[in-house]
Amino acid sequence: MNETFPSTLIDRFQRQVDYVRLSVTDRCDFRCVYCMAEEMTFVPKPQVLTLEELAQVGTAFSELGVRKIRLTGGEPLIRNNIMSLVQELGRLPELDELVLTSNGSQLQRMAGQLREHGVKRINISLDSLQPRKFRHLTRHGNLDQVICGIDAAIAAGFEGIKINAVILRGRNDDEVLDLVEFARGRAIDLAFIEEMPLGNIVEHDREISFCSSEELRSRIGARYPLEPLGDPTGHAGPARYFGMQDNPSRIGFISPHSENFCHLCNRVRVTAEGRLLLCLGNEHSVDLRAVLRSPDYSLTRLKQAIIAAMDMKPERHHFDNGGEPQIVRFMNMTGG
Numbered sequence: 405m406n407e408t409f410p411s412t413l414i415d416r417f418q419r420q421v422d423y424v425r426l427s428v429t430d431r432c433d434f435r436c437v438y439c440m441a442e443e444m445t446f447v448p449k450p451q452v453l454t455l456e457e458l459a460q461v462g463t464a465f466s467e468l469g470v471r472k473i474r475l476t477g478g479e480p481l482i483r484n485n486i487m488s489l490v491q492e493l494g495r496l497p498e499l500d501e502l503v504l505t506s507n508g509s510q511l512q513r514m515a516g517q518l519r520e521h522g523v524k525r526i527n528i529s530l531d532s533l534q535p536r537k538f539r540h541l542t543r544h545g546n547l548d549q550v551i552c553g554i555d556a557a558i559a560a561g562f563e564g565i566k567i568n569a570v571i572l573r574g575r576n577d578d579e580v581l582d583l584v585e586f587a588r589g590r591a592i593d594l595a596f597i598e599e600m601p602l603g604n605i606v607e608h609d610r611e612i613s614f615c616s617s618e619e620l621r622s623r624i625g626a627r628y629p630l631e632p633l634g635d636p637t638g639h640a641g642p643a644r645y646f647g648m649q650d651n652p653s654r655i656g657f658i659s660p661h662s663e664n665f666c667h668l669c670n671r672v673r674v675t676a677e678g679r680l681l682l683c684l685g686n687e688h689s690v691d692l693r694a695v696l697r698s699p700d701y702s703l704t705r706l707k708q709a710i711i712a713a714m715d716m717k718p719e720r721h722h723f724d725n726g727g728e729p730q731i732v733r734f735m736n737m738t739g740g
Contacts, residue, residue: 409707412469415682415717423472423671424465428458428486430676432479434507435543436531438570438599453678455489457696461674462493464706471500475523478676481510487517494522501525505568509545511553515560525564526557527595532576533586541576558590566593566656571620572613580623588651595643595656596620617657621646624655635668642668660684666720672713680710682717690716 413421430447432439453461462473473493480486481504494502504518505527511518518526530550532538538547557565567587571577580596587594598617624630630646633654643656673681678693690713695706 407704407708409468410711413711413714415714417667417717417719419667419669419717420469421670421672421714421717422470423474424462424470425474425476425671425673426458426462427476427478427674427676428453428455428480428489429478429483431482432477432507433482433509434479434545436507436529436545436570437541437543437575438572447677451677451693453676453693453696455483455485457678457693458489459492460696460703460706461678461692462499463496464703464710466496466498467703468707468710469498471498472503473499473501474503474505476505476673479507479509480504481506481514487514487521490518490523491521503527505529506553507542507545508550508553508557512549512556515553515556515562519560519562524562525566526562527566527568528554528557529569530554530567530583530586531569531571532579533582534579537576537579541572554590554592558592564593565590566595568595568597570597570599571615572599573615574613577615580620581627584624584628584653584655587653587655588648591652593645593654593656595658597658598660617644617659621657630655669717672717680713682713683720688716688718 415421429452465473475486475490475493477483483489490502493499496502501524502522503525504523506529508528508530511526511528515526528550531541533547535547538545538550554565554567567583569576569583571580583594596617599614621630628648628650630648633645633647635644642660643658645654645656647654669683673684674692675681678691678696680690680692682688682690690709692706692709695701695709698705
């Protein structure tokens with residue numbers, strides 16, 4: 405007899421989980437200073453979920469009421485044969501949105517295919533518009549390549565394109581208004597993200613480099629009056645968005661430190677090695693790879709593991725930029 409599963413995932417705080425961030429790799433062609441150490445040790449490839457296993461995870465979640473899957477990394481577009489996974493997930497009948505986060509390096513050649521295979525929206529990281537500074541912040545990135553990728557994404561006709569920028573005091577905080585102008589000029593959205601204390605970063609002092617969302621809003625508002633568009637929602641993610649009367653671009657602020665949004669959390673993450681992370685800022689997790697690779701694997705068993713994990717989802721995270729980070733995994737291992 406077939407087991408009956410709930411149509412929605414509900415945690416013990418009565419939050420509905422309908423959004424999964426699915427990491428397809430911990431590898432990246434950049435080494436952004438807030439995301440990775442310069443010399444990284446990556447997960448051995450046999451420990452990374454296969455594309456078939458990732459498709460099973462996506463299928464299980466979609467059949468349990470998840471309506472949005474975001475492919476992340478590392479850089480998802482450097483994963484071999486990634487388009488086959490995009491195509492399979494894009495065909496899931498229960499899924500409303502397949503979206504992607506990228507550093508933009510591969511978009512010039514892949515944007516059209518992504519759109520064709522069902523990706524609706526895309527987020528692209530861009531922390532500087534100055535070539536030397538961009539190279540320094542990413543350690544390996546080419547600014548012209550990324551801007552060409554952004555323009556290719558615009559040409560491909562995605563339903564939504566958003567630039568993500570992490571602002572570090574003394575590094576790129578002088579470019580906040582330049583980034584706003586860049587987004588306005590292309591009529592795309594822009595979100596500023598407070599740096600998250602994940603992994604032991606020795607390249608800079610997070611406490612000194614921290615820029616709050618409130619400070620950035622004040623700077624931008626002095627040039628462009630910002631009109632609040634409401635609190636974060638599950639659909640739009642954790643950003644608080646503001647509009648400008650003279651331009652369709654929205655300016656968002658993601659504030660895990662200064663404006664905690666945990667009570668609205670509707671998402672979980674699956675790392676490239678198959679750990680189901682119930683919270684970005686906690687280590688509560690379930691090993692889905694063990695389920696996927698067990699001799700008696702079935703989609704039913706995978707769904708059972710996911711449902712049981714909902715009771716582990718904590719109420720909130722507690723981020724602190726001072727001292728040793730509570731979470732030692734780097735952002736690339738977390739899955740965006």
